Amino acid sequence: MTRSRYELVAAGAVGLMLLAAAAIFLYAPTDALQGPVQRIFYLHVSSAIAAFACFFVVFLGGAVYLWKDNLAADRLARAAALVGLVFTTVTLVMGMEWAKPIWGVYWTWDARLTSTLVLWIIYAGYLLVRRLASPGRQAARFAAVVGIFGFADVPVVYFSVSWWRTIHPGPIVINDALPPAMLETFLFTMACTLVLAAVMVGIRYRIETLQDAQPMGEVVPSAAVTSPT
Amino acid sequence: MRSFRIAAAVARKDLLSEWRSREMVPALAQFVVLALVIANFGFQIDSKSAPAIAPGVLWLALVFAGLVAFGRAFTAEREQHSLEAVMMTGAPPTAVFMGKALGSAALLVVCEAVLLPALTLFFGTPFSFGLVMAVLLATIGMAALGCVFAAMVAQLRARELLLPLLAIPLWIPFIVAGGQAVQVAMGASGALDQALWLLVDLDILFLVLTSLAARFVLDD
Numbered sequence: 001m002t003r004s005r006y007e008l009v010a011a012g013a014v015g016l017m018l019l020a021a022a023a024i025f026l027y028a029p030t031d032a033l034q035g036p037v038q039r040i041f042y043l044h045v046s047s048a049i050a051a052f053a054c055f056f057v058v059f060l061g062g063a064v065y066l067w068k069d070n071l072a073a074d075r076l077a078r079a080a081a082l083v084g085l086v087f088t089t090v091t092l093v094m095g096m097e098w099a100k101p102i103w104g105v106y107w108t109w110d111a112r113l114t115s116t117l118v119l120w121i122i123y124a125g126y127l128l129v130r131r132l133a134s135p136g137r138q139a140a141r142f143a144a145v146v147g148i149f150g151f152a153d154v155p156v157v158y159f160s161v162s163w164w165r166t167i168h169p170g171p172i173v174i175n176d177a178l179p180p181a182m183l184e185t186f187l188f189t190m191a192c193t194l195v196l197a198a199v200m201v202g203i204r205y206r207i208e209t210l211q212d213a214q215p216m217g218e219v220v221p222s223a224a225v226t227s228p229t
Numbered sequence: 230m231r232s233f234r235i236a237a238a239v240a241r242k243d244l245l246s247e248w249r250s251r252e253m254v255p256a257l258a259q260f261v262v263l264a265l266v267i268a269n270f271g272f273q274i275d276s277k278s279a280p281a282i283a284p285g286v287l288w289l290a291l292v293f294a295g296l297v298a299f300g301r302a303f304t305a306e307r308e309q310h311s312l313e314a315v316m317m318t319g320a321p322p323t324a325v326f327m328g329k330a331l332g333s334a335a336l337l338v339v340c341e342a343v344l345l346p347a348l349t350l351f352f353g354t355p356f357s358f359g360l361v362m363a364v365l366l367a368t369i370g371m372a373a374l375g376c377v378f379a380a381m382v383a384q385l386r387a388r389e390l391l392l393p394l395l396a397i398p399l400w401i402p403f404i405v406a407g408g409q410a411v412q413v414a415m416g417a418s419g420a421l422d423q424a425l426w427l428l429v430d431l432d433i434l435f436l437v438l439t440s441l442a443a444r445f446v447l448d449d
Contacts, residue, residue: 066445118398125394132385142381145442146395149377152438153399160405160427 013199016192028185040098046193047090054084059151062144074140079204088120111162122150232324239328257340264290283354284411299375302333303383326443334372363410366428367403373439380446
């Protein structure tokens with residue numbers, strides 16, 4: 001793809017997100033109990049799903065890399081990890097803003113919250129391993145191991161904490177407790193968020209490809225380039 | 230069978246070298262006692278609050294002692310480049326890895342043999358079979374996971390920095406289940422055997438996963 005085509009796709013994804021915002025604020029009805037704050041729900045759950053999708057790509061990319069020694073799979077995992085971390089951050093911050101008026105606290109050690117926080121920490125560690133390992137095969141192999149362990153660990157954390165205690169509401173989307181207008185808004189927002197995540201991963205993949213193509217193998221930090229010698 | 234012999238030989242080598250130098254165990258024992266001293270000044274501890282505070286102190290001390298023990302597991306190997314020599318013998322990486330994990334788990338068990346009685350001595354909490362079982366069961370899985378990441382970070386820059394960031398999130402299930410078991414063993418209400426069985430399940434799961442991963446963190 002040429003540069004202008006990337007810009008076009010990115011603009012399209014942003015446009016879709018604006019449409020989703022319009023649906024959230026203009027189309028979806030106000031929640032009878034929680035009031036306007038419930039509108040956080042649409043993007044909160046959508047970005048959680050986008051984050052999980054990204055981390056699943058990290059897991060798959062890592063597994064394919066270890067199995068087939070395929071550098072493209074590793075680049076894809078690298079791109080998805082960064083985007084997934086961004087969406088996890090969005091999920092956590094929006095969740096805290098929603099929790100304060102409804103639960104009265106920003107944070108509680110519930111299974112979903114704890115496992116999402118652990119997810120965030122694991123993939124932040126993933127990106128650190130990438131940075132500290134020598135670039136190339138070592139970074140790819142170690143990161144793949146971290147990505148796979150992280151992906152396996154999150155359901156285990158979720159299970160062990162929910163065995164312990166939980167207060168987070170269950171998945172209300174599945175047992176169709178949502179009125180149709182809310183469900184439509186949610187599904188539309190989720191689709192738009194997934195498109196945005198895919199576009200971000202695509203652009204990041206392109207950046208990783210260009211960085212890998214550099215003859216040095218490692219990108220010189222910008223500070224080292226700009227500082228006077 | 231050969232794999233078991235190799236794992237035992239690697240663990241024996243590590244323990245023998247520890248026995249000759251006697252570096253780690255005294256340092257770790259001192260470290261956990263110091264952790265209890267800090268807890269004593271950080272918390273207001275009396276006979277009523279001790280059972281509520283002691284489990285947290287135990288896991289904090291154990292997690293950080295574990296990080297020190299596992300962080301050192303591959304230091305000597307890296308400095309002497311002896312791991313390459315071991316790998317060149319054609320021994321299966323899983324067996325070598327299990328030997329390393331066994332060796333560092335044994336060090337941590339020695340450190341627990343200091344920590345648990347010291348906890349009872351300083352905090353006056355009950356010392357029971359359930360407490361010992363919870364700590365030992367958690368040690369198995371924590372050692373396996375800790376050694377995967379210790380082997381990895383030994384080959385990286387800033388290893389002391391990275392090991393806690395990678396290991397602690399993966400230890401959380403053990404701390405949740407082990408924490409619950411220790412709380413029950415110290416008088417809180419709850420099901421002790423349920424927590425212990427959960428620890429057994431977690432041990433099996435992570436022993437399988439780490440033995441699969443061993444090849445990718447040891448081979449170079």
